[in-house]
Every structure is written in C-alpha cells, then in structure tokens.
Amino acid sequence: MERIPTTLCRSCCLRVGRTLSSPAPSSTRGLATTAPLAAISPESPRYIDVPQSLQEDWLPRRFVPGRMPVPREIFPRNRPDKPSPEYLASVTPEPKQPVDTxxxxxxxxxxHRLGQLRKQYLRESLVQLHKRKQAATARMKFRSDEKQADHARLVAQAAREDERLTSISVPTSMNPNAKLDLRSAADRRQIHEEKTANVSRAKTDKTAVRLDNLHTLYMNARTFIVNEAQLKAKIAEEFADNKFNKVDAGKSGEQNMSLWDSLGAPDGIKDMVNKSTVSPRMREQDPAYEAAWERDQERMKRVAEKLSGGKI
Known part of the structure; x- marks a missing residue:
C-alpha cells in the first residue's frame, strides 16, 4: 500500500486511502447516514481540516508546578553595611517611647507582639544568611585556591626523567625562531654609530624647535592682554565696522565684507583637484602655487592661534 502524503487534509487522506485500499468500486451502501465531519462537534479543534506540515510543530516546555524563582542577591557588593548592627537598627527600629503592655x-x-517577632526574625535571618554566605564564599575560595595551586604546580614541575632522556634535543643554532646576526663586528659598530648620530640629530632639532617657540612667545609677550583697558580696546578693534578696509582698500572702491575679500577665498575642491594633477616640476616652476601654499599655511597658523589663545 502506498504511503499517503501528510500535507493533505483529513478528508482527502480518507478519500485517497479508500481509493487505494479498494481498487474496484463497491456497489454496497453503508448503513450509517451521518457524514464523517458531522461526528465531530464544532467546538473541537479538529472540526476544520488543516493540512499538516512535514515538520513537527514546536511544543513549549510544560510549566512544572512548584518551580522556585531565582533568588535575588541579599548582600550585594555595593552594600557591605547590611549585616552591621547599624543597618539592623535602622531597618528594625525600636519604639521611641516604651510601650506599656x-x-x-x-x-x-x-x-505589638507580632511586630516584635517580625523584627526579631528579620535580624536573626540577616545574621544567619550572612554567616551562611561567608561560609559558602570561604569554601569556594578554598577550592579555587587549591585548583590554582595544583595548576601552578603542574605547570612548574620538571619533565619526567624518561621523557627528558628520550626527547629530541635541538641546538640553539638550529632553532628556527632564533635570530642570528651574521654581520661582522665592524658593520655592527658602524650601524650603532649611525643610529647614535640620528638620535643626537633628532634631539638637537627638537631642542631648536622648542627654543624657537620660546623665543617667539617671548617676542609676542608685549601684545598680551593683561588689563581691562587693553581688553576693551581689542574688542573695539575686532568688532569695528571698517576692520576689513584696513587690510585692503577693496576692489574698485567697494567695501570688503570679510577677510576673504581682502586675502582671497581659500581653495575649493576643483582647485585642489587641479593642483593634484599638476606635476611636481611644474608646481616648483610656477610661483603662484608656492604663494598659495604659503598663504594657506599662514591662514592655518592664524586659525590655530585664535583657537589656542597663544602664538604659534
């Protein structure tokens, strides 16, 4: 008998099974006049035929009655004062005035008796739980220390005598990870002298740059603002209406609206792309590129001085 596919509904499976089981049509009539679906009440979930998938349906795990939740941490690390007498006195305060029973x-x-019992049980439970936690922590630490000591002993112990005698010995000169220096003593001495000279040169250059910066700071110290009068004069100069006209008279008698009108706008994306396509030899021959580079360097220096508040 052929296997009926499981993706068919119940009525189709019944019809196909009946066809496969009885190859010749039968002229006999059944005694029951009730339809197959009429025997299932509408309240049943099997009243409507739903094709079953080949993969089994996922069934969630059944809830087991009496399952305990995960206990919370009673003594967290951020509350080391919980088992102290001060904490117990604060959570179980005594009456301010004595009670006449x-x-x-x-x-x-x-x-009154119930409240006193609750306070007593809370104090005793906190003390006992803290002792239990300390004992559990001590046992855990003892086992951890034993494992660490055993691990350190096994790592540091020497090899067995039979393994030491039968192991393959590799000379140091044949070690593939060893770095061999095949240069002569004269070559090594020359390389050492060159590196020493490079370090001395770099140190000298660094000292010269520091001295130059210190001298520049000393020369510009006369322009530092040290009192309120100088500050007011500087503010009036920076926010003056004709500030940009002092830099340049303007183009064709027009008033300059910003510093870019006086010194020219910075390079855009197109100018940068055009400069990048120019060969270095043509760039050195054209003085316009050199002037633009110096202008950009001066602008960046002035911007850095404004942001840092000092001369660079």
Missing part, C-alpha cells in the same frame, strides 16, 4: 487591649497587644 498592661494598658494595651488584646488586639493591640497581639499586634
């Missing part, structure tokens, strides 16, 4: 009613006395 002889004057309390039966219900008030019951509540």
């Amino acid at each position: 002889t004057k309390l009613s039966e219900k008030a006395l019951y509540r």
Whole structure:
C-alpha cells in the first residue's frame, strides 16, 4: 500500500486511502447516514481540516508546578553595611517611647507582639544568611585556591626523567625562531654609530624647535592682554565696522565684507583637484602655487592661534 502524503487534509487522506485500499468500486451502501465531519462537534479543534506540515510543530516546555524563582542577591557588593548592627537598627527600629503592655487591649497587644517577632526574625535571618554566605564564599575560595595551586604546580614541575632522556634535543643554532646576526663586528659598530648620530640629530632639532617657540612667545609677550583697558580696546578693534578696509582698500572702491575679500577665498575642491594633477616640476616652476601654499599655511597658523589663545 502506498504511503499517503501528510500535507493533505483529513478528508482527502480518507478519500485517497479508500481509493487505494479498494481498487474496484463497491456497489454496497453503508448503513450509517451521518457524514464523517458531522461526528465531530464544532467546538473541537479538529472540526476544520488543516493540512499538516512535514515538520513537527514546536511544543513549549510544560510549566512544572512548584518551580522556585531565582533568588535575588541579599548582600550585594555595593552594600557591605547590611549585616552591621547599624543597618539592623535602622531597618528594625525600636519604639521611641516604651510601650506599656498592661494598658494595651488584646488586639493591640497581639499586634505589638507580632511586630516584635517580625523584627526579631528579620535580624536573626540577616545574621544567619550572612554567616551562611561567608561560609559558602570561604569554601569556594578554598577550592579555587587549591585548583590554582595544583595548576601552578603542574605547570612548574620538571619533565619526567624518561621523557627528558628520550626527547629530541635541538641546538640553539638550529632553532628556527632564533635570530642570528651574521654581520661582522665592524658593520655592527658602524650601524650603532649611525643610529647614535640620528638620535643626537633628532634631539638637537627638537631642542631648536622648542627654543624657537620660546623665543617667539617671548617676542609676542608685549601684545598680551593683561588689563581691562587693553581688553576693551581689542574688542573695539575686532568688532569695528571698517576692520576689513584696513587690510585692503577693496576692489574698485567697494567695501570688503570679510577677510576673504581682502586675502582671497581659500581653495575649493576643483582647485585642489587641479593642483593634484599638476606635476611636481611644474608646481616648483610656477610661483603662484608656492604663494598659495604659503598663504594657506599662514591662514592655518592664524586659525590655530585664535583657537589656542597663544602664538604659534
């Protein structure tokens, strides 16, 4: 008998199975007059035929009654004061005034005793839980120290005598990771002298640059603002209406609106691309490129001085 595909619905499977099981049509009539689907109530999930997939349906894990949640951390690291007497006194405060139990009613006395028991149980439970945690931490630390000591002992122990005698010995000269210097003593001495000279030259250049910067700072110290009058004069000069006209008279008698009108606009993307396509020899021969480079360097220097607040 052929296997019925599982992607067919129940009625189709029944019809196909009936066809396969009875090759010749039968003229007999069944006694039951109820349709197959009529035997299933509408409340049943199998009332509507849904094709079953070849892959099994995912069934979630059944919840087991009595499963305990993950306990929270009672003594976190950021609260080392929890088991202290000060913390216990703050969470279980005593009454400010002594309570006379002889004057309390039966219900008030019951509540008073219940409150005292709750405070007592809270204090005792915190103390006992802290002791239990300390004991568990000590056991864990002891096992960890034992494992680390055992690991260090195994790493540092010497090889067995039979392994040492039967292992292959590799000379130092044949070690592939060893770096051999095949140069002569004269060559090594010359290389050492060259490197020493390079270090001395770099140190001298660095000292010269520092001295030049210090001298520049000393020469520009006369323009530093040291009082309020100089500050007001500098503000009036920077925000003057004719500030840019002092740099240049303008083009064809027009008033300059910014510093770019006086010194020219910086290079754009097109100018940079054109300069990059020019050969170095043509760039050296054309004085315009050299002047533009010096102008850009001066602008960057002035911008850096404005941002840093000092001369560069």
